[in-house]
Amino acid sequence: MPWRLLRFAFSQKHPEPRMFARHEKLKPAYDVVIIGGGGHGLAAAYYLAREHGVTNVCVLEKGYIGGGNTGRNTTIIRSNYLTPEGVQFYDASVKLWQDLSADFDLNLFYANRGHFTLAHTDASLRTMRWRAEVNKHYGVDSELVGPEAVKKAAPMIDIDCGGHAPILGALYHAPGSVARHDAVAWGYGRGADRRGVEIHQKTEVLGIDTAGGKVKGVHTSKGHVAAPKVLCAVAGFTPRILKMLEIPSPIYIHPLQAMVSEPVKPFLDPILVSGSLHVYISQSARGELVMGASLDPYEAHSTRSSLEFVEGLTAEMLNMFPFLSNVRVMRQWAGMADMTPDFAPIMGKTPLEGFYLDSGWGTWGFKATPVAGKTMAHTLIHDTPHPLITGFALDRFRNYALTGEKGAASVGH
Amino acid sequence: MRLPSVEREWLDRAQKIEFSFEGRRYEGYAGDSVSSALWANGVRVLGRSFKYHRPRGLLSLANHDVNALFQHGGEPNIRGDARLLEAGMQLTAVNTFGGGVDYDNGRFLGLISRFLPVGFYYKAFHTKALFPLWEKVFRLTTGLGKVDFATPRKRTAKAYDFCDVLVVGGGPSGLAAARAAAKTGASVAIVDENARLGGSGVYQLGADAGRAAVLDALLQEVEAAANIRVITNHYAAGYYKDHWLPLVAHTADAPMRKMRAKSVIVASGAFEQPAVFRANDLPGVMLASAAQRLFYRYGIRPLENPLVLTANADGYRVALDMAKSGARVAALVDLRATHTASDLERQVRAQNIPIHAAAIVTEAVPGPGGKSVVAARIGAFADGRATFEAMQEIPCDGILMSVGWAGAANLLYQAETKMRYDDALAQFVPESLPEGVFACGKVNGVHTLAAKIMDGERAGNAAAAHVGLDAGNKRIEVPAEAEPPSHSWPIVEHPRGKNFVDFDEDVQFKDIANAIQEGFDNIELLKRYSTSGMGPSQGKHSNMNVLRILARLTGQTPGAVGTTTARPMYHPVAMSALAGRGFSPERRTPLHGRHVALGAAWLIAGAWRRPAYYQQDGKTARECIHAEAAAVRNGVGLIDVGTLGKLEIRGKDAAEFLERVYVSRYANLKVGMSRYAVMCDEAGVIVDDGVAARLAEDHFYFTTTTSGAAGVYAELSRWNVLWKLDVTLINHTGAYTAVNLAGPESRAVLARLTDMDLSGAAFPYLAVRVGEVAGIPARLMRVGFVGEWGYEIHVPAAYGGALWDALMTAGATEGIRPFGVEAQRLLRLEKGHIIIGQDSDGLTTPLELNLGWAVKMDKPFFVGQRSLAILEKKPARQRLAGLVFPTLQDDADRRPQECNLVIENGEIAGRITSIAYSPTLRRHIALAFVPPARIEPGERVGVRLTNGDMLAAEVVPAPFYDPENLRQKS
DSSP states (O other): OOGGGHHHHHOSSOOOOOSSOOOSSOOSBOSEEEEOOSHHHHHHHHHHHHHHOOOOEEEEOSSSTTOSGGGTSOOEEOOOOSSHHHHHHHHHHHHHHHHHHHHHTSOOOOEEOOEEEEEOSHHHHHHHHHHHHHHHHTTOOEEEEOHHHHHHHSTTSOTTGGGTSOOOEEEEETTOEEOOHHHHHHHHHHHHHHTTOEEETTOOEEEEEEETTEEEEEEETTEEEEOSEEEEOOGGGHHHHHHHHTOOOOOEEEEEEEEEEOOBOOOOOSEEEETTTTEEEEEOTTSOEEEEESOOSSOOSOOOOOHHHHHHHHHHHHHHOGGGGGOEEEEEEEEEEEEOTTSSOEEEEOSSBTEEEEEOOTTTOGGGHHHHHHHHHHHHHHTSOOGGGGGGOTTHHHHTOOOOOHHHHSSOO | OBOSOOTTOSOEEEEEEEEEETTEEEEEEETOBHHHHHHHTTOOOOEEOTTTOOEEOOSOSSSSSOSSEEEETTEEEEETTTSBOOTTOEEEESSOOSSTTTSOGGGHHHHTGGGOOTTHHHHSSOOTTTHHHHHHHHHHHOOSBOOOTTOOOOOOOEEEEEEEEEEEOOSHHHHHHHHHHHHTTOOEEEEOSSSSSOGGGGTOOTTOHHHHHHHHHHHHHHHHOTTEEEEOSEEEOOOBTTTEEEEEESSTTSOEEEEEEEEEEEOOOEEEOOOBOBTTTSTTEEEHHHHHHHHHTTOBOOOSSEEEEESSHHHHHHHHHHHHTTOOOOEEEESOSOOOOOHHHHHHHHTTOOEEESEEEEEEEEOGGGOSEEEEEEEEEETTEEOOTTOEEEEOSEEEEEOOEEEOOHHHHHTTOEEEEETTTTEEEEEEOOTTEEEOGGGGTOOSHHHHHHHHHHHHHHHHHHTTOOOOOOOOOOOOOSSOSSOSOOBOOOTTSOBEEETTTTEEHHHHHHHHHTTOOSHHHHHHHHOTTOSTTTTTTTHHHHHHHHHHHHTOOHHHHOOOOOOSOSSOEEHHHHHTTOOOOOBOOTTHHHHHHTTEEEEEETTEEEEEEEOOTTOOHHHHHHHHHHHHHHSOEEEEOTTSEEEEEESTTHHHHHHHHSSSOOTTOOTTBEEEEEEEOTTSOEEEEEEEEEEETTEEEEEEOTTTHHHHHHHHHHHHHHHOOSOEEEEOTTTEEEEEEESTTHHHHHHTTOOSOOSTTTSOTTBEEEEEETTEEEEEEEOOTTSSSEEEEEEEGGGHHHHHHHHHHHTGGGTOEEOOHHHHHHHHHHTTOOOTTTSOOTTOOTTTTTOGGGOOTTSSOOTTHHHHHHHHHSOOSOEEEEEEOTTOOTTOTTOOOTTOEEEETTEEEEEEEEEEEETTTTEEEEEEEEOGGGOSTTOEEEEEOTTSOEEEEEEEOSOOSOTTOHHHHO
C-alpha cells in the first residue's frame, strides 16, 4: 500500500483540493482562446502554460471536459503507422505518454500491453511488413511475427478464426498501450488550471469574430471574448466551426461505435486488432472487454448507437474468441469521427490569421493527445508549424501532398 | 421461509428442482428464480461486493443490482434475480478469493477502505517502475465472473418480428395500453422481462384483494384478445432508430427477436430506489418491492421481523403485505412529518405496527460477520437532516426500503425523449416524446393503480391512432398524484458509516461528496470519477441518489443537474445472442470442386477461395509453383479467373460512360477489340484495372480486379445516377465464370473445341470473339497477362465445370496443367505487369506506375483527370522500376521480401512491391518504387533486408521476359 494514501486514512476532512477551478464569468480578453475542452484542447493549454509561460488562456467547452471523443475512444496508444510523418509524430506522442502520469502526478493507468495487428491474408502480411520496415527505420519497435507469437501472447485465441480467416501472422508493436481516457483530460485540465488557465465548461461557441483576415475574438453563450489567437480542437464538431468562418475543408463526419462487456476476470493481456474481421479488443483494468470495429459506412453527425454494429462486431469477435459466447455486452456508444481523405490529421495554420486548427482526428486522435497539444502550443507561439506537423497542413489537399495513412489507420484506431 | 401456497404465486409446487450453491445442495420449485430459491432456503449471503468484498443479500430481486451474480460452469455473471432456476445448476458466487462466499478472503479489503478514497487508484501506484507490478495486482482483484475458454461458440438463430404496437412492460399501465390498442384492431405485442405478466400489479397489493381483482380482470382480457401477443421472459435491450427493438431472453442460447414496431409504448415502470444510511448494504436490507415479490410471486416470507422504512403509500402496503405473510413487522418508519392520513395508515395501526413519523433509519446494526441485520437505529428526520442524538434502536432482522422511484426511462432516453424533473413527483418524466413513441405508468410519473390503468388506456389509444386506427377520439384525463411517490432526499450522511449509494461499485456517500470537492461537479464527470453507475447495473439503483447528492451539495435543482446518458443495453446481452448464427460468407467459383479434386492449396482473397497452387506428392510449394509456371511457358496451362469482376454496359452512351470512368480512350475502340482499362479516383489515385471489350457499338463487356469488383460496380452505379447517361450497367460477376488458357500450345488445344478461326489474322492479340467452345456459348479475349499466347474464356457460370473438363481433356496430349494464383503472379511479374493494391497503394498514380501511355489527358473528362493534370506538373515522388540483384545467389536465405525498403542517403526512398525467383530467368526479379532519378536501367539502389542488412540492386527494363511481347502477339 503506497504511503501517500495514508493521509486519506488519518485526516478528518478529505485532503484534496479541486482539480479545476470554477469560473463563473469570462474575462473580456485572453491571449489565447481554445475551443474544445477535450484532451487535445486541454493539452494545448497545458503546454502553452508549462512550456511557453502563456497562461492568460481560456478553454471553452460546450459540455463537460473530456466528454467528446476523449471519453468515447477505446484508449489504444501506438505508433506503428505507415508514413514517415505519421510514425515520427506518433512516436513522439508515445514517448510523452510514458511519462505523463509522473508529469501530472495522476495515475493514468498507462498500461503497456503490446499490440498485435493480425494478418489473415498474404496481402495484409505485406502491408504489415511495410509498416514494420518503416517503423524500424525510425526506431519504432515493430516486427512482423508468425501465428505462433500471437498464440503465445493470447493462448485462448482460435488461430483459424473458425476456419474462415486463419491468422497468418501479425504486426507486433511492443509499445502498444492503453490508458484511462477520462483521466487524461483531468490531468491536462488540472495541470493547466494550476498554471492559471481558465476552463469554462457548459460554455458554447456561437460565432467567431474576424476583421481584415485576422481572428479577433469569440462569441460564446457566456458573452464575447477578445483574443488574437484561437485554436479550434473540436473533433467531430470541426465542420460546424469552419462553417462559421467559411473555411473549406475536406473533413467529413462518420460515426465510430464501440462497446464494452460486463467485467470478467482479466485473461487477455495484449491488444488485438484484426483488419480482415474488422474488429479489435483489449481488456481494461476493471476486467471489461473493450471492443470496436471500423467506421460506420455512412456520414452522420450523430452519436446514436446502432444494433447492426453490435451484431456485426460480436459475430466477428466470436470467430476469434468463440468462448465469449456467454459473456454479455454491457454498453455501447458512438463518437463522431472527423475523417480526412488520407487518414492523417489536419493541424496548424489556416487561411485566417490567428486561427489554428487541430482537427481531422478521425479515429486516431486519443493516442496523439500529448504530441498534438505540445506541437499546437508551439505552433501558436511561433505562428509556424512545429516540424513534426508540417505533413498535416490544411493546404496539403490543395497542393496534392497527401500523407497516406489509410493502411495503418482504417481498423486499428 | 417458504410458505404454503400463496394465491397467484408463480411456482409449480409439484415440480421440485435440485441445485447447488457454493457446494451445498438446495431445493427449489419450478418457477423460482435463482435468487428466490436461495432466499427460500435461508441463504442470506448471495454474493460479495466488487471492491470491499462485503457480504451481500437481495437488494431489488429485479435485476437492478448485481448483489446476486453467479457463476454456473462456464457461464459467468448470471443474474440470479432474473434467471429461472434450472435443475442441476451448480452455482458459485463471483468475485470471491478463497473461503467461498461466506469467508471470502477478499473481505480484508474492507478493513483498509480508509486508505482507498474515491479515485484512490488515480492518486498513487504510478511510479513508472512499479506501475506494471501494481497493475498485475489490480488485474488479480478486478473482474467479476470467469470465462471458460472451453465454451464452444453458440450459434443462436435470430427472429424477425413485426407489430403495430409494441408495449414494453406488462404491468397495469402496459396491460391497459395493450387492451386499448387491441380494441382498435391493432396487432399488439407485449414484452415483459418477468416470467409472467402483471408487473407491480401482482405484488403491490397492501393485502388488498380488490387490487388483485383489478389486475386479474385486466390479465384475463389481455390473454383473451386474439390480436395481443405476449412475450414474457424477454427484455427490450435497446431502442434503435425507427422503432427497432431487440427482445432478448435471460439465457444466452435463446434467440434474439428483433421487433420492428409501427409504434412503441414504453410502460417499463420504475426502479425502486434505496435509502442511503449506514450499512444499508447488509443482507436483510432490501427494497420493499423485493420483499413483496418474494411473497406474492414465490410464496416466501422474506423476513420474520422486518422494519419498513418509507416515504410513500407504497410502504404502508408493504407493511400490510408483510403482516399478511406472517411476519411480525417491527416498525414502520416514515420520513415524512405529515402525509394524508389514509385508510392504509389505519390498517397498519390496526395490525399493531408502531409508526414513527418524521424519522429515518440512520444505520442498520449488523449481526456476526456483517451477514445479517439485528436492529435498526432510527433518528429524527426533518428538512432532510437526520438527528443522531436520542436515537432509538429497534430490533429487527431486516429493513425494507420504500422511499421512492426512478423511472425506467432507458428506452425513452435512447429514443431521444426530452425529459424534465417534476418537483411534485421528485422524478424525471417525459416532456416531449418522439414520433410514434408513447409512455405510460410509473415511467410517465403515474403511480396510483387506477390512474395507471387510465394512463395506459390513453397511451394505447394514442399509439393506435398513430398507426392509423381509430380509437374513438376519447379524451382521458389522468388525475395527478395526490402525494409524491418519491422522497427528494432519502439520505442520511452518517459520519462514521459506510453509507452506500452504488452497490455495484461500493460507492459511498462520502465518495460522491469527495469527488464533488475535487471538482467533479458535473453529473457525467462525477459518474466517471466515482464510477457510480458504471457497474453492470448501469446505475439503475444509484443514479437518482447520486444526482440528488450532487444537486444538494452544489446548490442546484435536480433538473439543472440533469441525468447521464442511458445507452443500450438495458440489461447486458450475451454476445452469442447478438452474433446470432454468425454468417461468414465464403465465395466459391463454379470450379471449386475441380480444384479440391486436384489438391489445391487455398488462398483467401476477400470472401473468395482461390487455388494458390496444386499440391503434388513429395514436392514443395515452390516446386509445384515452378512446375505450373513452366507448363505455361513451354506448353499450356489453365487457370480459373472466375473471381474477376465482370460487368456489362449497354446503351447509346456506353462508350461515353467508359471514357469518363477509365483513363484511356474507348470511343475509338473497334467492335471486336479490347483495351486495358485503368480506373482512378478523383484524387488521381489508381484504384482498379481490367480489360474492356467492345462487343457492339453500344455494348461493352469489361472486367475488374477480384477485390475491386463490388466497389467498382457500386461506384460506377453512383456515377450512372449522377450523370444520367443512356446506359444500363449489369454486374455479371457471379453469373459468368472465366478461365485463362495460356501457353504456346493454347491455340492447338482450343482449336479442338471450336470451329472459330483462331489464326493470328482472324483472331489477333487483344481481339474479342463471341462463339462456342465445346458447344458452350462463350466470349473469348486474346489477352497476355502471363505473357504467352492465350485466351480468357468467359461462359455462363453453370457451364464452368463443363468448359474446364473439355479443355483439360482436349489438352491432355499437350500435357495441359492447371495453374494457381502463385504461378500467375510469378508469370505476370516476369512480364512486369502490375497488381493493383500490391504494386500500388492508396496514393499511387498511373504516372508513378509508368502507365502514362494509357492516360489520355486530351479527353474532355475522366474521373481523376483534373488531379492528374496538376500532379503531372509536379516532380514525381517515386516510380516503379524493375530490379535485379547482382550479388544474390539463386536460393539465398537473405533474399529481399516484399515491402523491404529502398534506402538512399539513409532515408526511405521506395520499397519492393513484388519479388520472386524466376525459374525462366534463373534469378530473383522484383518490381520496386525507386526515386525518379534512379529509373533508368543500369542505375543502382540499395535495399534494406528484414534483418537490417543492405543489398545492392540494379534497375533493369520492366518486362524481364520477352520484352517485345512477341510470344503473346506473334
